[in-house]
Amino acid sequence: xxxxxxxxxxxxYDPKPIEEKWFARFQGDPTLYAAEPRDSKRKxxxxxxxxxxxxxALHIGHVRNYAIGDALARYMWMRGYNVLxxxxxxxxxxxxxxxxxxxxxxxxxxxxxxxxxxxAQMKRxxxxxxxxxxxxxxxxxxxxxxxWFFLKLYERGLAYRKNSKVNWCPECATVLANEQVLSNGCCxxxxxxxxxxxxxxxxxxxxxxxxxxxxxxLDELEDWPEKVRTMQRNWIGRSEGALVDFxxxxxxxxxGDKITVFTTRMDTIFGATSxxxxxxxxxxxxxxxxxxxxxxxxxxxTREQRKAREAGDVGxxxxxxxxxxxxxxxxxxxxxxxxxVANYILLDYGTGAIMSVPAHDERDHEFxxxxxxxxxxxILPRRVGEPPPSDREDNxxxxxxxKESLLINSGxxxxxxxxxxxxxxxxxxxxxxxxxxTVTYRLKDWGISRQRxxxxxxxxxxxxxxxxVPVPEDQLPVLLPDKVQITLQGGSPLAQAPEFMNAxxxxxxxxxxxETDTMDTFVDSSWYFxxxxxxxxxxxxxxxxxxDYWFPIDQYIGGIExxxxxxxxxxxxxxxxxxxxxxxxSEPVLRLFTQGMVIKDGAKMSKSKGNVVSPDxxxxxxxxxxxxxxxxxxxxxxxxLDWQDAGVEGVHxxxxxxxxxxxxxxxxxxxxxxxKSGPQGALPPEARAIQRKLHQTIKRVTDDFQGxxxxxxxxxxxxxxxNELYGAEEKIASGELPAAVVADAERRVVLLLAPFAPYxxxxxxxxxxxxxxxxxxxxxxxxxxxxxxxEIEYPxxxxxxxxxxxxxxxxxxxxxxxxxALADExxxxxxxxKQLVKTIVIPGKLVNLVLK
RNA sequence: GCGAGAGUGGCGGAAUUGGCAGACGCACCAGACUUAGGAUCUGGCGGGUAAAACCGUGGGGGUUCGAGUCCCCCCUUUCGCACCA
Numbered sequence: 001x002x003x004x005x006x007x008x009x010x011x012x013y014d015p016k017p018i019e020e021k022w023f024a025r026f027q028g029d030p031t032l033y034a035a036e037p038r039d040s041k042r043k044x045x046x047x048x049x050x051x052x053x054x055x056x057a058l059h060i061g062h063v064r065n066y067a068i069g070d071a072l073a074r075y076m077w078m079r080g081y082n083v084l085x086x087x088x089x090x091x092x093x094x095x096x097x098x099x100x101x102x103x104x105x106x107x108x109x110x111x112x113x114x115x116x117x118x119x120a121q122m123k124r125x126x127x128x129x130x131x132x133x134x135x136x137x138x139x140x141x142x143x144x145x146x147x148w149f150f151l152k153l154y155e156r157g158l159a160y161r162k163n164s165k166v167n168w169c170p171e172c173a174t175v176l177a178n179e180q181v182l183s184n185g186c187c188x189x190x191x192x193x194x195x196x197x198x199x200x201x202x203x204x205x206x207x208x209x210x211x212x213x214x215x216x217x218l219d220e221l222e223d224w225p226e227k228v229r230t231m232q233r234n235w236i237g238r239s240e241g242a243l244v245d246f247x248x249x250x251x252x253x254x255x256g257d258k259i260t261v262f263t264t265r266m267d268t269i270f271g272a273t274s275x276x277x278x279x280x281x282x283x284x285x286x287x288x289x290x291x292x293x294x295x296x297x298x299x300x301x302t303r304e305q306r307k308a309r310e311a312g313d314v315g316x317x318x319x320x321x322x323x324x325x326x327x328x329x330x331x332x333x334x335x336x337x338x339x340x341v342a343n344y345i346l347l348d349y350g351t352g353a354i355m356s357v358p359a360h361d362e363r364d365h366e367f368x369x370x371x372x373x374x375x376x377x378x379i380l381p382r383r384v385g386e387p388p389p390s391d392r393e394d395n396x397x398x399x400x401x402x403k404e405s406l407l408i409n410s411g412x413x414x415x416x417x418x419x420x421x422x423x424x425x426x427x428x429x430x431x432x433x434x435x436x437x438t439v440t441y442r443l444k445d446w447g448i449s450r451q452r453x454x455x456x457x458x459x460x461x462x463x464x465x466x467x468x469v470p471v472p473e474d475q476l477p478v479l480l481p482d483k484v485q486i487t488l489q490g491g492s493p494l495a496q497a498p499e500f501m502n503a504x505x506x507x508x509x510x511x512x513x514x515e516t517d518t519m520d521t522f523v524d525s526s527w528y529f530x531x532x533x534x535x536x537x538x539x540x541x542x543x544x545x546x547x548d549y550w551f552p553i554d555q556y557i558g559g560i561e562x563x564x565x566x567x568x569x570x571x572x573x574x575x576x577x578x579x580x581x582x583x584x585x586s587e588p589v590l591r592l593f594t595q596g597m598v599i600k601d602g603a604k605m606s607k608s609k610g611n612v613v614s615p616d617x618x619x620x621x622x623x624x625x626x627x628x629x630x631x632x633x634x635x636x637x638x639x640x641l642d643w644q645d646a647g648v649e650g651v652h653x654x655x656x657x658x659x660x661x662x663x664x665x666x667x668x669x670x671x672x673x674x675x676k677s678g679p680q681g682a683l684p685p686e687a688r689a690i691q692r693k694l695h696q697t698i699k700r701v702t703d704d705f706q707g708x709x710x711x712x713x714x715x716x717x718x719x720x721x722x723n724e725l726y727g728a729e730e731k732i733a734s735g736e737l738p739a740a741v742v743a744d745a746e747r748r749v750v751l752l753l754a755p756f757a758p759y760x761x762x763x764x765x766x767x768x769x770x771x772x773x774x775x776x777x778x779x780x781x782x783x784x785x786x787x788x789x790x791e792i793e794y795p796x797x798x799x800x801x802x803x804x805x806x807x808x809x810x811x812x813x814x815x816x817x818x819x820x821a822l823a824d825e826x827x828x829x830x831x832x833x834k835q836l837v838k839t840i841v842i843p844g845k846l847v848n849l850v851l852k
Numbered sequence: 853g854c855g856a857g858a859g860u861g862g863c864g865g866a867a868u869u870g871g872c873a874g875a876c877g878c879a880c881c882a883g884a885c886u887u888a889g890g891a892u893c894u895g896g897c898g899g900g901u902a903a904a905a906c907c908g909u910g911g912g913g914g915u916u917c918g919a920g921u922c923c924c925c926c927c928u929u930u931c932g933c934a935c936c937a
Contacts, residue, residue, distance in 0.1 A: 560931080838917060
């Protein structure tokens with residue numbers, strides 16, 4: 001056998017020409033990542049990354065997001081699945097309008113330019129997307145379906161218009177939905193701009209119709225992070241209780257003759273010693289009448305609340321209130337109790353009015369102490385197995401808010417437990433016609449009106465004769481006018497465009513005015529991922545059967561920031577589409593993965609902090625493969641990642657080592673084409689060691705893809721193996737090691753690398769003499785028999801401390817291992833003068849000797 | 853205040869079910885090859901010691917032959933929620 005000389009010339013890994021070469025080839029091969037099922041009987045895998053907002057260039061955090069999804073897509077593809085992996089972002093292609101205006105570029109052009117730039121970046125990074133499925137939501141085709149869905153919502157009474165107080169971001173110059181206001185009271189897009197309240201006519205979507213289902217189905221989403229499920233539960237905020245009417249004592253006002261309160265603690269109603277109204281409760285104006293002093297006081301309370309709300313710290317407000325000089329009647333005992341107005345009562349939760357029970361509610365207690373209101377105990381702790389305690393007040397316990405309780409001072413309900421009392425008292429109220437069992441939700445309807453120019457126009461007309469009239473389906477899409485004056489002065493710029501504004505009423509043929517509000521961009525993002533399955537469809541929004549094949553999404557990957565925005569809206573939209581009969585699934589996403597943020601210099605990457613790492617720069621310096629591999633190597637994907645440029649260099653060095661090794665010894669594979677099944681027959685120990693490590697490495701990498709996605713340890717395992725190959729380099733170069741072993745190792749390492757460094761893998765695959773596309777090559781299998789160690793090193797512990805090590809054949813019996821351990825020199829020395837109390841042998845793990 | 857994570861060398865992080873703590877990488881140190889090295893290769897690298905012993909996974913206790921891992925108490929930190937009646 002002739003010994004081939006390894007490649008002698010200096011081999012330098014230069015990613016640039018390699019990536020350019022394969023970039024061109026990938027582009028020329030539209031079938032490479034095609035989503036058309038290769039075989040409809042195969043299992044499918046739909047993987048999608050969550051959309052970052054295309055307000056500028058990609059930063060390295062996005063790259064990490066895509067790198068995770070891309071590695072999965074490639075792996076599943078090699079596993080033989082039909083993979084759908086479309087772009088996540090461009091469906092969301094509505095720009096920060098202001099940014100466009102400030103840069104003096106028309107918004108549409110600005111959007112398309114942004115998208116083109118990002119697309120170029122994505123392509124350069126080599127992400128395996130199906131580019132034939134692009135959707136760009138700023139284009140007329142997408143408007144059509146958004147508007148069509150809106151008409152369906154309207155037909156079903158799920159879209160309505162109402163005048164209400166809304167959140168307004170001065171920076172965006174538009175309205176925001178509740179979900180789009182951060183907990184610090186600022187806008188989700190402008191994290192330092194406080195949102196203010198405005199009163200406006202707005203279009204709403206009745207998400208609350210699905211509150212119950214949105215909540216209930218969270219239980220089924222077992223493969224969602226618990227954190228996201230909890231956030232959604234809190235956001236929906238279901239609360240079971242009852243409504244109770246308290247009649248006004250004295251004359252009725254315009255807003256009625258009673259105050260309805262919501263309570264979850266009906267059992268404490270005999271302890272109600274006042275009624276508290278929200279400052280903006282409609283009855284307040286009625287009952288304070290023309291009392292200037294009271295009116296001023298209420299205005300002050302309103303201001304305090306508004307200020308706290310705008311600061312996002314309603315919890316920190318100092319409780320203030322004022323007595324209205326009016327009374328209400330407790331329907332349970334006909335007692336007259338004072339009506340107050342308080343700044344901590346919120347109009348938009350429950351009914352905006354509460355019964356105050358100072359003895360059994362912390363807030364009421366604090367308030368009553370401050371204003372010296374009566375505190376009356378009506379429940380006592382129940383002591384199991386003991387007779388009910390006496391009616392003595394125990395002030396140290398107050399407020400007593402536990403549910404484990406027993407009623408006192410409550411008329412005919414004395415002696416009942418909390419649970420029984422709530423049930424009986426609610427029934428009593430229902431029977432008496434002054435109350436009823438009810439459930440309230442914190443979730444509000446979704447306000448979708450935006451006063452932007454750039455967005456899907458809401459397809460509605462206002463006719464003087466016919467009122468609100470929907471645009472007929474055959475007139476869709478309603479398109480935006482080309483030229484408008486954008487002033488950001490509030491109100492939609494569309495109102496200044498007469499050619500847009502003036503329309504004909506489809507009912508009476510008279511003059512009509514068009515709705516000038518456009519839709520929230522979250523409407524687009526609520527269903528864009530469905531459209532990917534049938535992007536070219538002309539006559540319908542979606543094809544039900546195609547959607548049914550791909551849905552639900554198998555894996556959605558993104559940041560936590562959409563937990564209660566996009567992820568609630570899209571769940572709602574799915575249920576709505578299911579009820580329309582367009583889709584068959586009730587949930588859009590089977591598994592959700594929230595990856596960590598990328599941290600740089602101790603802070604979250606953001607433009608305002610100036611710590612953004614640009615992928616372009618990284619690709620220029622180290623290449624796309626090194627950049628994406630580092631984003632997976634530096635930390636497990638669910639944790640935050642601390643970006644260090646030096647780390648990229650390390651990964652780059654590793655890829656260089658792989659490149660040099662494979663290029664140098666590629667001849668082994670080219671010469672050994674006949675033995676692709678791996679080396680046959682008995683191998684010398686060094687060759688066996690390489691083979692064993694190879695199969696162990698395949699197992700480690702495969703296990704992590706199947707299980708917990710710790711891609712950092714996958715890459716580490718491949719590094720270890722490559723180090724081992726270098727350790728045997730002398731023997732490989734001299735031909736001492738069978739070429740078949742080297743060839744086998746090279747081929748499989750390249751395949752293992754394919755999800756993490758696809759350009760390099762493609763180049764090396766070719767160098768190994770392979771002509772097929774490596775994505776079409778099956779993922780390497782490991783052979784447990786070949787991965788098995790032949791010898792095991794047992795650590796010998798004495799009293800739990802490591803003292804020695806022995807090496808025995810892997811299949812040694814326990815006795816043999818024990819005898820071996822006891823025969824060890826160091827062990828015998830330690831045994832000197834001591835008594836062996838116990839010997840513990842854990843097969844395959846260790847030996848522990850207990851001495852006394 | 854409530855809820856969920858996290859705390860391991862100089863740094864990022866390994867250790868999936870209790871079984872050799874620090875894999876892999878960065879940084880650093882030494883050496884080789886070099887006119888040169890910001891290339892490459894080899895070796896070292898938790899503290900401590902001449903070498904051992906010994907000490908080491910935020911702190912304190914416990915269970916166990918054996919604890920980063922399990923239990924109890926506490927500290928720090930990140931995120932989310934917070935007058936939700």
